[in-house]
Amino acid sequence: MTTTVQSNPPAIEVRDLVVRYGGGRRAMKTPPAVDGVCFDIAPGETLGLVGESGSGKSTIGKALLGLQPPTEGTIWLHGKDVTTASLKERRTLASELRVVFQDPYSSLNPARRIGQTLAESLRLIGIKGDAARARAITTLESVGLPSDSIDRFPSQFSGGQRQRIAIARALVRDPNVLVLDEPVSALDLSTQAQVLNLLADLRDEHKLAYLFIAHDLGVVRFLAHRVVVLYRGQVMESGPVEDVTSRPRHPYSVALTAAAPVPRPAEQIDRRAHREALSVGSASTAPPDPKGCPFASRCPLADGQCHAERPMLRLIGGQRVACHHAEQVGVTWPPPPN
Ligand SMILES: Nc1ncnc2c1ncn2[C@@H]1O[C@H](COP(=O)(O)OP(=O)(O)OP(=O)(O)O)[C@@H](O)[C@H]1O
Numbered sequence: 001m002t003t004t005v006q007s008n009p010p011a012i013e014v015r016d017l018v019v020r021y022g023g024g025r026r027a028m029k030t031p032p033a034v035d036g037v038c039f040d041i042a043p044g045e046t047l048g049l050v051g052e053s054g055s056g057k058s059t060i061g062k063a064l065l066g067l068q069p070p071t072e073g074t075i076w077l078h079g080k081d082v083t084t085a086s087l088k089e090r091r092t093l094a095s096e097l098r099v100v101f102q103d104p105y106s107s108l109n110p111a112r113r114i115g116q117t118l119a120e121s122l123r124l125i126g127i128k129g130d131a132a133r134a135r136a137i138t139t140l141e142s143v144g145l146p147s148d149s150i151d152r153f154p155s156q157f158s159g160g161q162r163q164r165i166a167i168a169r170a171l172v173r174d175p176n177v178l179v180l181d182e183p184v185s186a187l188d189l190s191t192q193a194q195v196l197n198l199l200a201d202l203r204d205e206h207k208l209a210y211l212f213i214a215h216d217l218g219v220v221r222f223l224a225h226r227v228v229v230l231y232r233g234q235v236m237e238s239g240p241v242e243d244v245t246s247r248p249r250h251p252y253s254v255a256l257t258a259a260a261p262v263p264r265p266a267e268q269i270d271r272r273a274h275r276e277a278l279s280v281g282s283a284s285t286a287p288p289d290p291k292g293c294p295f296a297s298r299c300p301l302a303d304g305q306c307h308a309e310r311p312m313l314r315l316i317g318g319q320r321v322a323c324h325h326a327e328q329v330g331v332t333w334p335p336p337p338n
């Protein structure tokens, strides 16, 4: 379980981020993958980013990493605007901001020994030879792997161990910020718990800022301090993770919370029945009405105002919520589970 992080100057600041794929007039006609997203992450803090498939989570991660240029908006890393950084500055920033992807099988080169993979990353910042080997061994040990892992190939490790290697590769250049894009989704439950504990320990020890992308609210609750709920590229709700998960104020967050897996099968069946009773439709590929709430076509509370007017984020308690009827959520809707 996480504790609140004191307010430090942010490691990452994202303001009004808009990302569109493709170019030209056709791209301008399709809704952006990310639409006006703002957040900060302090050193030592984890921000969870949740939302169903296609909501824009990885696109935000790619924009932070410089893999997808923002169409609009600004990203600051320790006060430096990365969106206007030169190629040379970008290389330095690439050491400060690293990524761990979901799939430890495809993200490691099967033909390279682990030591070569880590050394390659270190060579880019001028660390070579014995110094690189020593740094690689220390980093592997810090993620709970033996020093002789350095001479082995990825196929000689389990899924959980490979994800530890991917974390070591991200850490070996001593970054400040990690983008963790579904880092435990491909692992079984007990391995997930070990890797999440490792990530929490590393974060606390090195004061790392994490952008933690996940489908599963359970794992977000374990690692994150705050959470942003994304729908079709827009922030629906954000706030302290305990508040958003135990007292969601946006109908979409309610649906996500009801869909979150729980370890007990009987409770899972009750949850599923409750989610069906919420009458929140499934994801639609139709473009949202540009004037109204992006969730209106699925929302049981939608009325004329919701279709006519896009709700802005507003502060309710400690949460920011983009919903005209957020005051009703948890009071007159949804119906209690049977
Ligand atoms: N390279 C690309 N070119 C064009 N469109 C893309 C590209 N990558 C993603 N998209 C679109 O951008 C939107 C957001 O995709 P993104 O991968 O960020 O979602 P996600 O929330 O990470 O989904 P998932 O949970 O499935 O990983 C989707 O509509 C997707 O189809």
Ligand code: SF4
Binding pocket: 250, 251, 252, 293, 294, 295, 296, 297, 299, 300, 301, 302, 303, 306, 311, 322, 323, 324, 325, 326
């Ligand atoms: S603004 Fe209206 S449609 Fe959108 S989530 Fe709130 S109640 Fe539902």
Ligand SMILES: [Mg+2]
Binding pocket: 057, 058, 059
């Ligand atoms: Mg993704």
